[in-house]
Amino acid sequence: xxxxxxxxxxxxxxxxxxxxxxxxxxxxxxxxxxxxxxxxxxxxxxxxxxxx
Amino acid sequence: xxxxxxxxxxxxxxxxxxxxxxxxxxxxxxxxxxxxxxxxxxxxxxxxxxxxxxxxxxxxxxxxxxxxxxxxxxxxxxxxxxxxxxxxxxxxxxxxxxxxxxxxxxxxxxxxxxxxxxxxxxxxxxxxxxxxxxxxxxxxxxxxxxxxxxxxxxxxxxxxxxxxxxxxxxxxxxxxxxxxxxxxxxxxxxxxxxxxxxxxxxxxxxxxxxxxxxxxxxxxxxxxxxxxxxxxxxxxxxxxxxxxxxxxxxxxxxxxxxxxxxxxxxxxxxxxxxxxxxxxxxxxxxxxxxxxxxxxxxxx
Numbered sequence: 203x204x205x206x207x208x209x210x211x212x213x214x215x216x217x218x219x220x221x222x223x224x225x226x227x228x229x230x231x232x233x234x235x236x237x238x239x240x241x242x243x244x245x246x247x248x249x250x251x252x253x254x
Numbered sequence: 255x256x257x258x259x260x261x262x263x264x265x266x267x268x269x270x271x272x273x274x275x276x277x278x279x280x281x282x283x284x285x286x287x288x289x290x291x292x293x294x295x296x297x298x299x300x301x302x303x304x305x306x307x308x309x310x311x312x313x314x315x316x317x318x319x320x321x322x323x324x325x326x327x328x329x330x331x332x333x334x335x336x337x338x339x340x341x342x343x344x345x346x347x348x349x350x351x352x353x354x355x356x357x358x359x360x361x362x363x364x365x366x367x368x369x370x371x372x373x374x375x376x377x378x379x380x381x382x383x384x385x386x387x388x389x390x391x392x393x394x395x396x397x398x399x400x401x402x403x404x405x406x407x408x409x410x411x412x413x414x415x416x417x418x419x420x421x422x423x424x425x426x427x428x429x430x431x432x433x434x435x436x437x438x439x440x441x442x443x444x445x446x447x448x449x450x451x452x453x454x455x456x457x458x459x460x461x462x463x464x465x466x467x468x469x470x471x472x473x474x475x476x477x478x479x480x481x482x483x484x485x486x487x488x489x490x491x492x493x494x495x496x497x498x499x500x501x502x503x504x505x506x507x508x509x510x511x512x513x514x515x516x517x518x519x520x521x522x523x524x525x526x527x528x529x530x531x532x533x534x535x536x537x538x539x540x541x542x543x544x545x546x547x548x549x550x551x552x553x554x
Contacts, residue, residue, distance in 0.1 A: 205504040207481040211520060212500050219519055226522070228462050229503055229511060 206237045213241045274375035278315050278441065279348065279421070283308040284370040284398050287385075293394040296439045300447035304540045311360075312374075312445045314351030316414050321345045343426050346399075350417040355453050355472035357403070357417045359546055364403040364419065370396025371421060374441050375434075384433035394433060399423045452477055452533050452545035460553050463515060463522040467548065469508045469533060476508025477533075477543075484535045484543075485512065491530035491547065494523065499531060514550050523552025 212223060224234045286308050292298045302309045323342035330337055350357065373381040385393045402420045409416040423429070451472040458466050469477040485499035494516035501513035514529055515521055523529060529552075533545035 204506075205479075207483070207502040207504070209482045209498060209500045211498060215519065223500075223520060226463060227501070227513070228464055232503060 204232065206232050208234075208237055208241050210241065213238050274377040274379070276315065276318060276346075276373050277376045278374040279313050280309055280372040280374065280380075280396070280444065281311045281313060281364070281401060282370045282372065282396050283310075284368050284396070286370050286396055287390060288394045290384075290392040290394065293435055294437060296437070296443055299444055303444060303447040304449060304542075307449075307541060307544070309444075310363075310369075312441070312448060313348070313360075313419070315348055316351040316417075317349040319347045321347045321420075341426050344423045344429060346421040346423075348419040348421060349415040350419055352417045353473040356451060357405070359451065359453075359472070360403040360417075360419065361405060362546065364401045366400055366402045368398055368424065369401045371399050371401070371423075372396045378436070378441065380435040380437065380441070382433055382435065383428040383431045386431050394435060395428075397423055397428045397432075398425055449535075449541045449544040452543055454533055454545040454548055456548055456550070457509070460514065460523060460550050463513050464511050465514055465550055466505075466509060466511050469510065469545065478504060478506065478508055480504065480510055480533060480535075484533055485531050486534035488530045488532075488547065491549070492528045494527050494529055497529045497531070523550065525552055527552035 212220070215223060220238070224238070227234050282302070286302060288298060299309065322344045325342055326339045327336050328339050329335070350360075352360070375381055382394050382396050385391055385395055400422045402422075404418045404420060405416060406418070452469055453472045454467050454469045456465055456467050469480060471477055480502060482499050482502045485502070487497035487499065489495075489497055496517050498515055498520060499512050500515050500520045503511040505511060512531075514523065514531065516523060516527060516529065529550045530547045531550065532547045533543060534541055535543040
């Protein structure tokens with residue numbers, strides 16, 4: 203199974219620019235939106251645990 | 255100029271220690287320097303190896319030749335006595351105990367530039383030079399040398415000298431101030447501190463933001479599990495602003511599809527763009543794995 207890693211720089215893009223970035227990705231076997239959501243969730247989890 | 259008082263054997267003749275042969279050489283940045291007080295501390299050495307990356311290699315030495323020229327000796331025409339008229343700067347031809355992948359990296363790096371060299375001697379001491387002038391007085395430093403790695407292409411039959419490295423020192427004065435550090439630690443500790451070397455190659459041209467690379471442990475197994483954060487871009491070697499590996503798809507078997515971009519809002523490289531990146535895996539501040547740089551050219 204492919205493992206995907208995305209830079210946090212991408213997750214921080216504003217929605218329209220993020221959508222454009224995703225549309226430019228060639229590898230259609232990767233669910234880019236889902237991967238970016240996972241990244242956002244991870245960073246929220248990290249932030250939350252730092253706050254705790 | 256006043257000459258020093260000659261003390262050939264010193265006053266303590268029980269303490270005559272013959273000069274050891276060279277066991278190894280530590281190639282480093284020419285500006286590496288330890289204060290007199292900090293030079294003995296192992297962590298000060300290992301930090302330069304695995305954090306600052308300024309001591310590059312504990313190169314295994316298979317054999318070597320001292321290639322320093324003999325001084326010119328001129329017979330004076332009238333007195334017929336001989337006089338030494340120059341002081342050749344020491345030089346050294348090293349045959350390295352290496353693997354082809356590590357040596358390839360040396361060929362790509364050691365191209366005659368000026369580096370520093372500490373010599374590990376057979377008796378466990380480390381030879382360098384002790385600065386005795388200017389603002390760095392008392393600092394223990396490597397001897398400066400122009401270093402060129404060279405290969406004849408093939409190993410001679412029954413030979414072991416294919417991996418060559420020419421070390422041509424640049425200062426005689428540094429040898430006059432040579433200093434032997436006798437550490438309480440074993441120099442094998444330095445080897446253990448070195449990051450694991452990875453070999454990375456591009457397997458096709460850059461297209462639509464992506465390039466496929468293959469990563470292996472040098473002369474070893476495929477290297478899997480790399481993440482976007484493991485790639486290190488060097489702005490000074492390329493010509494784009496904010497270079498970044500924005501996504502990595504691990505295709506298995508050490509093959510990765512990297513999305514390589516530029517600018518604050520990531521955009522694909524275009525013709526004329528060059529971006530340098532390598533693998534640099536960190537554990538805290540320590541570099542655990544490092545690869546060669548690859549130079550990605552934008553193609554539209």
